[in-house]
Amino acid sequence: MSFARVSDVSLKGYDQGQGWESSWRKTPALASAQGVCCDLSGAPGNPKPNYYTGSELTFTPLGGSDPLTAPLLSKDGMYHGGDVSPAVKTLHKLLIGSLGAGVTPATFYVCDYLGFYPLVDMDSTDTQTMTNTLTLPRYSDGLGVQAVLVATNPYIGGAQFYLNATCYGGAVADSRIETSNLTTFIGTVIHSGAPTVVAGGPWIRMPADCRGIKQVNSITFTAPNGGLAALVLVKVLGRVMTNEITAYSEHLFVEQGVRMPRILDGAYVNMFCIPNGSIAGVPINGMISSVWN
Amino acid sequence: MSFTSIDDIVAEIGAGKFWRQDFVKNYAATNVYAAGTAAAGRWYDMTGYDQGQYVHGNYVYNAHFMAGLAGWTTSSANVSWDAVNTAAAKTGGAAESISQNTDCVNGTTYQVIYTIAGYTGSGNVTISLGGTTGTNRTANGTYTENIACGATANAPVVINFPTTLSAGRVDNIIIRRLLAFTPYTDAAKGREINVWHGGDVSPDTKSLMNIGSVANAATAAGAIVYLVDMLGVYPQIATNSASSQTLNNTLTLPRYTDGKGVRAFYTLSAANGANAQNFSMNYTAPGPASGRSLGAVVANTASAVTGHMSHTGTAAANFGPFLPLGGGDTGIVSVQSAQFSAASASAGFVDLVLCRPLAYIPVTTAFVAAERDLLTQLPSLPHVVDGAVIGVIIQFGAVVVSGNQWTSYIETAWG
Numbered sequence: 119m120s121f122a123r124v125s126d127v128s129l130k131g132y133d134q135g136q137g138w139e140s141s142w143r144k145t146p147a148l149a150s151a152q153g154v155c156c157d158l159s160g161a162p163g164n165p166k167p168n169y170y171t172g173s174e175l176t177f178t179p180l181g182g183s184d185p186l187t188a189p190l191l192s193k194d195g196m197y198h199g200g201d202v203s204p205a206v207k208t209l210h211k212l213l214i215g216s217l218g219a220g221v222t223p224a225t226f227y228v229c230d231y232l233g234f235y236p237l238v239d240m241d242s243t244d245t246q247t248m249t250n251t252l253t254l255p256r257y258s259d260g261l262g263v264q265a266v267l268v269a270t271n272p273y274i275g276g277a278q279f280y281l282n283a284t285c286y287g288g289a290v291a292d293s294r295i296e297t298s299n300l301t302t303f304i305g306t307v308i309h310s311g312a313p314t315v316v317a318g319g320p321w322i323r324m325p326a327d328c329r330g331i332k333q334v335n336s337i338t339f340t341a342p343n344g345g346l347a348a349l350v351l352v353k354v355l356g357r358v359m360t361n362e363i364t365a366y367s368e369h370l371f372v373e374q375g376v377r378m379p380r381i382l383d384g385a386y387v388n389m390f391c392i393p394n395g396s397i398a399g400v401p402i403n404g405m406i407s408s409v410w411n
Numbered sequence: 412m413s414f415t416s417i418d419d420i421v422a423e424i425g426a427g428k429f430w431r432q433d434f435v436k437n438y439a440a441t442n443v444y445a446a447g448t449a450a451a452g453r454w455y456d457m458t459g460y461d462q463g464q465y466v467h468g469n470y471v472y473n474a475h476f477m478a479g480l481a482g483w484t485t486s487s488a489n490v491s492w493d494a495v496n497t498a499a500a501k502t503g504g505a506a507e508s509i510s511q512n513t514d515c516v517n518g519t520t521y522q523v524i525y526t527i528a529g530y531t532g533s534g535n536v537t538i539s540l541g542g543t544t545g546t547n548r549t550a551n552g553t554y555t556e557n558i559a560c561g562a563t564a565n566a567p568v569v570i571n572f573p574t575t576l577s578a579g580r581v582d583n584i585i586i587r588r589l590l591a592f593t594p595y596t597d598a599a600k601g602r603e604i605n606v607w608h609g610g611d612v613s614p615d616t617k618s619l620m621n622i623g624s625v626a627n628a629a630t631a632a633g634a635i636v637y638l639v640d641m642l643g644v645y646p647q648i649a650t651n652s653a654s655s656q657t658l659n660n661t662l663t664l665p666r667y668t669d670g671k672g673v674r675a676f677y678t679l680s681a682a683n684g685a686n687a688q689n690f691s692m693n694y695t696a697p698g699p700a701s702g703r704s705l706g707a708v709v710a711n712t713a714s715a716v717t718g719h720m721s722h723t724g725t726a727a728a729n730f731g732p733f734l735p736l737g738g739g740d741t742g743i744v745s746v747q748s749a750q751f752s753a754a755s756a757s758a759g760f761v762d763l764v765l766c767r768p769l770a771y772i773p774v775t776t777a778f779v780a781a782e783r784d785l786l787t788q789l790p791s792l793p794h795v796v797d798g799a800v801i802g803v804i805i806q807f808g809a810v811v812v813s814g815n816q817w818t819s820y821i822e823t824a825w826g
Contacts, residue, residue, distance in 0.1 A: 120425025123418035153627040153778060206425065223779040225625050225818070262431070280479075280494050292479025294462065295494050311437070311627045311816045319435035319818045323462045325478040326603045340495050354433060357623060357820055359780035375621040375784030376417070377431070377822050378424045392625065392818070394778050 120206040120378075121411050127372050131210065131409030138199030139211075143403035144389075149396040151301045155310035155320040156397060157268045157350070159231060159388035163401075165195050168388065170270055170348035174237040176249040177333065181231070181386030187252065188233075192384045195231070198408040201383040207410035208372065209379040212358055215366030218400035222363045225392040227320060228406075229352040230385040232256055232263060235334060240273055240298070240308075240343035245282075248349075250333045256382045257353050260286040260332030264321040265293075266350050266390070267308050267337075273345025275300040275308065281349075282335045285328035290335065294323040298343050307390065308347060320390055321354075355379035355387070366404065381408055413616040413792070414826055420786070423826030429620075430609030433820045436803050437461045438631075440813040443475060443583075444680075444718035449811040451633070454723040454732040455716070456678035456764070457803040458604050458641070465603040467680065467762035468587035468646030470513045470521070471568060472603065475583055485509050490572075498528065498582035501572040508572065512565035513586060514599070515541055519560055522647070524585040525570070526553040534573030540586065541566040553583070587646045591659035592745065592765075594643040596666075596798040604641055604802045608823045611797040617825035618785075618792035622772050624819035625780040631815035632777045633808020637732060638821065639766040640795070641802040642666060642673060648749050650683040650711070650759035655693075655750040658763075663745065666796050667767050670697040670744030674733035675765055676804070679721050683759025685713045689752040690722055692763070696740040701747070706735040711751065720804065721761065732804055733768070769793045769801065774808075774817065795823055 121127055131137035146161040159168040171189050172178030181192045183201075192200070199207065209228065216222050232255060235248050257263050265281060281293040296309035296318055309318050324331065334349060356379045360367045371377050381387065387406070391397065414420045436457045440446045443466055444459030458465050464475055472482035476499055479492045489503035501507050515521055525538055528551050535547035538554075542561030548554055560566050570581050587593065595601025597608075609617065619638070626632045642665060645658045667673050677690070690709045695701045710728035712721045723731025736743070743765055770793050774781045785791050795801070805817065 120422070122422045122425070124421055125418075126421075208425070223776070225778075225780045264433070278494070282479075289481075291481050292492060292494075294478040295497060311435070311814075311818065318437065318462070319433065319816070321433055323435070323478070325473065325481040326463055326605065326607075327481060329607060338494065354431060356431075357433075357780070359623075359625070359782065361779055372421065374787065375782070375822075376420050376424060376786055376824070377429065377621060378421065379431075380427075392778070 124373060126411055127210065127409055130411045136411060137407065137409040139405055139407040140197045141405050142196050143401060145399065145401045146397045148305050149303050149398040150306055150393055152395045153311055153392060154299055154301045155307035155390050155392045157305050157307065158391050160305050170234050170236050172236040175235050175246055177233050177235055177252050179233040179252055179255040182255055182384040190386060192386055195386040195388050196406050198381050198385065198387055198406065202410040203383045205410040207381045207408050209355055209381055210372055210409045211407035212369045212404065213366055214358060214360055214404035216360065216400055216402040217363050219363055220395040220400045221393045221397050221402055222360045223394055224360050226358050227390040228355045229388060229390060230256060230355060231388055232351045232353060235349040238337055238347045238349050240339055240345045240347055243339050243341060245336045245338045247336045248334050253333065256384060260330040263330040263351050263353055265331050265334060266321055266352060267347050268350055269304050269306050269308050269345055269347050271346040272302050272304060273308060273343055275302060275343060277339050277341040277343035279337060279339040281322055281337050284332045284335060286330040286332060291325050291328045296322055413618065419826060420824060424824050428825045431820060431822045432607050434606045435462050435816055435818050437816040438811050438813060446813040447716040449716055449807050450724065451807055451809050452725040454720040454804055454806045455718045456720055457805055459718050463603040466585050467644040467764065468593040470515055470586040470600055471511060471584050474585055483509050483511050493580050496580060498580035500580040501576060502578050504574055506572065506574045508569055510567045510569040512567050515560040515566040515586065517541060517560055517562045519588065520557050521560060521586050521588050523556045523558045524553065525581055526583045527551050528580050528582065530579045532575050532577040534575035536576065537571050539569045589647045590645055590656060592643050592645055592662050594662050594665040595641050595800040597800050601641060601800045604800050606801040606821055608795050608799060608801055608821065612825040613797050615825040617795045617823050619770055619795055619821060620786060620824050621784055621822040622770055623780055623782040624772055624774050624817045626774045626777050627816045629777045630809040630811050631817060632774055634774045635771050635806040636774055636817055636819065637771040637804045638769045638801055639804060640666065640769060641800040642765045642767060645746060645763040647760045648763055650751055650755040650761060651757065653751060653754050655748045657748050658746050660745045666798060670742040672767055673742040673765050674768060675743055675763060676720050676733050677722060677761040677763045679714055679717050679719045679759065680762050681760045682715045682757055683713055683755040684757030686753055686755045688755060692746050692749040694746040695744040697742045697744060699744050703737045703740055706737045709734060
């Protein structure tokens with residue numbers, strides 16, 4: 119069961135030890151640009167970087183505890199205390215800050231990274247068909263699952279692309295056509311917004327009737343874009359912000375704007391960031407706390 | 412019933428009664444509403460802008476083919492999505508068609524608009540509604556017809572391509588009943604507007620818990636992002652007429668049926684050109700109390716920006732975001748007529764929207780995320796009723812330009 123009342127959080131999570139707190143630190147090595155979303159999972163630091171290694175265009179799960187199926191396990195992400203089933207785990211607190219103006223003010227998305235399709239060739243205008251022998255390790259019906267295209271090699275940008283995906287409920291749909299930004303840096307979300315191009319948000323936009331992505335069937339670029347990318351499937355747990363380079367930001371997910379994002383067994387937790395500029399060499403660090411009952 | 416305590420909220424969310432939805436609104440020149448030079452202090456209806464571009468009152472889903480052929484049935488694989496031109500394209504030497512069921516009513520006349528492009532070959536391209544076929548078309552162009560819906564079951568809109576058309580595409584298919592109230596729900600007409608909020612939960616009561624938004628440019632900051640439940644629209648009130656225009660109310664409010672708390676705004680769907688003109692309307696207030704008039708003289712502003720709620724702004728007699736109701740009125744059940752005091756210079760149109768306000772959030776600074784906790788920070792927990800179509804209107808704080816966007820989210824819970 120989950121928590122029945124607010125007081126359970128301190129009682130169970132802290133008095134009775136049903137909680138965990140981890141520190142984390144990311145110091146991205148590569149540049150980024152103001153307003154363009156970046157994937158922090160690939161940045162050096164703690165937890166260790168995620169390089170999206172796997173077979174070309176083949177769904178590769180993240181998380182869990184089996185190294186034969188996933189290149190990075192649950193413990194390789196922001197550690198949240200391990201499996202607790204049949205108890206239910208909730209993200210409780212996130213402390214986050216960066217003392218550099220390259221990062222702050224910034225918006226962060228804490229996500230359960232479910233898996234990815236590596237080595238999408240952004241220069242190819244052929245439809246690139248995905249292999250889905252393995253399926254979503256969590257949120258297996260796809261409800262609320264989003265897709266994001268992360269550059270794993272430098273790119274030129276300016277081209278458009280779309281996905282064909284199987285949505286929650288089984289319907290097959292094409293995404294809205296997305297436009298690559300011109301940011302060019304590894305680790306950036308290539309379709310995220312920059313004021314000078316007509317780009318979207320951090321997540322690839324699906325049609326109104328698609329409530330989430332169960333699997334991606336293919337990706338098609340309509341013109342060469344340059345570079346390689348990983349197509350990542352995530353479940354967003356929460357969004358937090360930092361406003362001042364002189365102050366860390368603390369977020370409570372139970373008592374403050376009650377939302378209680380659930381962290382499933384096996385979750386590989388990491389973050390995306392929409393920074394104020396280049397995050398290269400700028401440490402971002404904090405704490406993540408979970409509680410369960 | 413709704414939540415009884417914070418403990419109750421914790422228990423319900425812990426049981427999984429929670430939904431989080433990210434969304435983006437992007438003021439873009441290539442959208443259904445073409446972005447122009449926007450003015451600070453004016454309100455803009457984001458319905459026609461990504462994500463989820465939609466023309467008010469349209470009976471057709473995915474009319475602009477922004478994301479594949481969702482909602483459409485094709486005769487064969489020879490009709491496919493043209494991703495570059497965001498259109499439905501026909502190839503090959505066979506007769507082909509693309510169709511979609513509608514809820515148009517047999518015998519009722521609808522305005523039907525569609526665009527043909529890339530016409531190669533010969534022969535007649537036609538559109539039909541409920542089995543009633545429109546005019547034969549043999550060239551590229553945007554065509555407007557008035558078609559009385561036929562008796563074919565499910566009132567399909569069908570576009571037929573002849574064998575002799577070797578290539579061609581169609582786009583921007585709009586079917587609307589002019590001046591007639593067109594209700595919106597999250598499973599039917601208008602659902603492209605909707606920020607998905609988790610679906611029907613009755614007999615539970617759903618509340619908006621948290622909202623957030625961040626602007627991607629200085630010109631997008633200083634804004635107010637306002638979430639409303641879009642209830643429906645009276646499409647295409649002409650601005651170049653000084654006569655009273657009678658509105659049809661065969662269809663009624665889909666939610667908040669007693670009209671309490673329902674507000675109105677209108678949004679420009681075709682540029683109206685210069686001319687000083689005031690707007691008035693005759694409506695029925697909750698009670699019901701018929702024959703009500705607006706509570707003030709409302710000045711309409713000439714504008715070239717579709718999506719501009721042209722009764723808003725900083726000029727004298729501008730009101731925003733909603734039209735001022737008559738004294739003592741607590742909402743709107745229906746609107747019987749609308750009138751401009753003078754004809755505009757151009758043949759413009761506005762769409763009169765009825766909505767239920769939910770919550771707003773000021774976005775103060777570029778890249779600084781604004782967040783509102785509607786439980787402890789601003790206790791209100793606005794209800795999101797089954798079928799709600801959560802749309803976005805924004806007061807711009809500066810000269811917003813194409814490419815400015817607001818990356819946003821909502822979180823709902825129910826119990």
